[in-house]
Amino acid sequence: MKVLALSGSLSGSKTYTVIKEAAALLSEFDSVEVEALNLADLKVEFCDGRDPLTYEGDTDLIIRKIVEADAFVIGTPIYRGSLTGALKNVFDLIPNDALRGKVIGFVATGGTYHHYLAIEHQLNPLASYFRAHIVPGGVYAHNDHFQNGQLTDADIKRRLKELTHSLVSLASALDGERAEVRQPEITRR
Template identity: 50%
Template sequence: MKLLGISGTITGSKTKVVVDKLLAEVKCNHPEIEVELLDLKQYDVQFCDGRDPSTYTGDTKKVIDIVSSADFYIIGTPIFQGSITGALKNLFDLIPPQVFRNKVMGFVATGGTYQHYLVIENQLKPIAGYFRAFVAPGFVYAHNDHFNKANEIVDLDVLERISALSEEVVFMQKSLKAEKKEHQYN
């Protein structure tokens, strides 16, 4: 099983810190699970222009292939102007919807106000619903105050939510995989 963490921004670093921490938690507690980080900052992804995703080349094709090869996801975004980043929205537009169908998604967001956590409920979860993905009930929202000057997470509640979300997505993925296997043999 492969868990892909997505840092859905081309600016800043806090979102990547939280996604990395969550992936490290999964790797520590479930070493049998392969984890990978997709940091959009590291790729030059083209804007989606409506063409068949298989016709993209270069970094855009690499990113589509990385996302398509994962079994489940941790998707992170900073909240800018009360919304997800354009980079993450573009990624969602590039990926064929069937790639996410019946796969588990957990969400992480970072932001500068305490109300921005609502973007997870009002934007990310409906997008997952459109994809027919399974959404972990918990999520992690980290405010700028939850980090120290070295960009390390210092808030104990946030660290507990990271741990809880890591277990939720793994539990859901393993349960779905076992259920699917059971139906194949019946």
């Protein structure tokens, strides 16, 4: 199964650090082909409502990677109590059925503990819109959980491991169902 681990931060490094750690945990599974992507490394256009097939460059690349993946770990820094605009733009760009029947585990990083429920009320509804399956136990990492740019908190690391293991279990269990879901046109180009 193809898993895309995506960080939605354009500025800092914490979210991508967590995403890379999740990707490393996923790479331990023989059944998983994982790729970690950092939105900060891409030049993604704003969604202007056109057919997703007509974007070019990095915008086309990110749409394609998402369409081709079976499961995702998606991470965002919390901005104003929600996901970043850059990540929301990616959700706006992809075809309506790009995530249908697929599996998503969410992670978020934030500077305050007040926003840990943003995964529940900002990210999970997006997955529901796309009719994706949400892995229970999204991981929220606070600034205190990092030292010298590394994720060091043992409990957060344990939760991340649990999230990635649950992701693989759920995506494997849904394998047959996913094959029956119509894939967007873009995969047949």
